[in-house]
Amino acid sequence: MKNFMLYEGDTLYLQLYNCIREKIEKGELTTRLDSIRKTASNLVLSPSTVIKAYELLEKNSYVTSKKGSGFYITYHQQHTFYPEDYMKNEDFKYSYFNEECAIDFSSASPKSNLFPIEKLKSAIIDILNTEGEKALLYENPQGNIKFRNIIKKELETLKIKTSVKNIQIISGAQQGINLISKVLIQSGDTVVTEEPTYKGAVTSFKENGGKIYPVPLEDDGINIEKLKEFLKYNSVKLLYIIPVFHNPTGVSLSGEKARILIELARKHNFYIVEDDSSSDIYFKNRIKPIKSYDIYNRVIYIKSYSKVFMPGFRLGFMILPQEITQSVVRTKYSTDISTSGLNQRIFSYFMENKIWDDYTDQLRKEFSKKQNYLYNKLKTVPHISFEKPDGGLSFWIRLPCEITGEAVYFKLLKEGVSIIPGTVFSPNYIEYIRLSFAQCSYDDMDKGVTKLTEVLEELIDLNI
Template identity: 40%
Template structure:
């Protein structure tokens, strides 16, 4: 209780008292003054200490809970949530927030290093700026402003702009997905979709399954809801079904989070057989499947990866699709298809998150879809990324040392590469940074790992003409790294540069 004695609430401030209190407690959590699982003061005691009514404390605690800083235990009170790493990790954000530390010394990434002109960025999933369809978007935006005028700036219903949902219903038929508009939820990017599902379905201590490794933003979201996370190994043809079945005999998950096509970070794609088996297990053991459709459009072997949702005969799949990754990431737009059994929970969680996704962006993108501009943009991006994919594949085969194993995907943007056992990709990352190369160490993609011998390369943020040069440079770094770190006697003391 003593830690709260210095909180000052200003009644002359236009900001509500409960918001002031919420912000003060939030600061104490972020700075570490309040440690994870610390119990917040009882409502009545804190109200008396601060000279406010009980409702102010209730609203402040509720606000903190909605923002994932605290959790409630029925009959016990409100507690600080366990500290999580950067919430915005993985492909949905720029590299400076992809991960916030590597190694035991938790050194922060130097943003200036990552964004300088000589850096070759094999880490970020954000497209290079030359690929943004600025001219087309500007025309569509101006047309919406001319036709819709002030209506374009109003709130939309939480579920999303109805004409856009109708357009998406028609668009996803090209993925062999049939859905009604009432099952479609507009979201502000895939990360928000994951967060909405977390809020809608996860209670404190609930079990959720994830692929291992997987997208870090999903791990962070599930941790923020105090879920019990169980990792299931992923293989080159999809999740390890035997391991999954064994876990299902012990645990009862609310859902499993998967990326069946060109998975992040591995690039693996599920076989048709494993997709069918996963659906059968969801039916048998009564759990949902959260499908993050991660760039299934970017198939480079003439075999389009079909979504799990397209064969969802049991209505167990909650399908999340982002437009941002190959459009303009800053616009944050996507959609979700969900069973009506979770309708009320999803709509409520979306409303709490941000009321509704930008109406102006929704209307503009609806025009994109109706006029076929989006479809043309997809074709353009496929051409660009296929060229990068081919150059990347050739360069990796040409330059990388034989001790390094490359898994060549069939599409997407990611290349999952393994060092020999015992070598640290965290240490490799630090060496690469000194040489103006950025990679992502594999530890980022696991629930609790501090280190890994895997690392990820991505072709989204590197220009075509940089790829061969960058891989050649990376290979020289790897040769030096393997030589020095292969001598265990030198490992503790010898600097790499």
């Protein structure tokens, strides 16, 4: 263990912890750790730093100490939290020994009992009666023209002007990100992201040769000064950003910063990829997308409906700059020919008949109550810190006393409660967890917060 990866911003013991943890998970360490003295000597660290890292590994069930013998690896794959699973599917449900958790604080999609199933049935019957087999054929690769016209009209209410020629229908936000990566990213190109962020996007950019530069978030969005400093000396191809009810933090970008980002994109010749999956779930005033400030056509706007409307439906759209539209259409065709024509017609029906508006109104009322309820429950939990977002479906919680999100994750799983550790979104956010109330009943929230309190008390006692 003569080399380990440094994570900017981590203290030394956390850097060492992350390095050893990764080596264990990859199978590079399988039996026991070097002695504390040997590791300290090899890495020129104090023994106390190594001890803290080893103790953290033991707390998170990676190793077990044997008095007078050392630290032995007790990590088992079936107990392990895999961030890459979450990268592939943001609503992946974590389980312990493949059993579903009774209380789900991990999924950020609404419970299925809220879906307008009866209206969906009526829509399908009406469409098939009207269009017959045509509704089941391959659709135009760019998307159904009627659906795109309806989207264009809806966008005007958000002060976004575009042509139907620049609207591309996609099968969810992840496909949109993948298409943009394939079209725009070449080996060595730099992509700036917020930190923390959605790792599915990071993975896509890296797979296409991109280099990632993370910029930390502030209370009103990405740190503009750090971004400006980086842009002074570096060329950037894309800025990937989740500006409204950011996942996982819930932070929203201010209008002032949105205008500055547009000017920076023009000045430094990069595109802004705006990922919008949660802006419909607002509890105060609706927040304008960055695209509504885009006077230079530098924003690629990706809107997913799947987050709040039947995740398996897989539907969304992109607004593209004219110069890349045809390249994206060709890439989309080579990927899956087209997005389901029937699904596009169903959603057109929902939007035309105000079913979509009624549904999102219902969600906002339901989730505003749930957010308030969980917020008040969490305020009773000692030592944690968190903010109350103006929308979205989650809380981003900082844990006390150097307790890690992974430790809380493992212990809660054994109690039938699932959460998301902060390391899913960035290795630097080891002391954070994300709790979503999307799938929870009020009784679930009561029991889940009680379990969380008990687990934190246990871990705090171990840490003293």
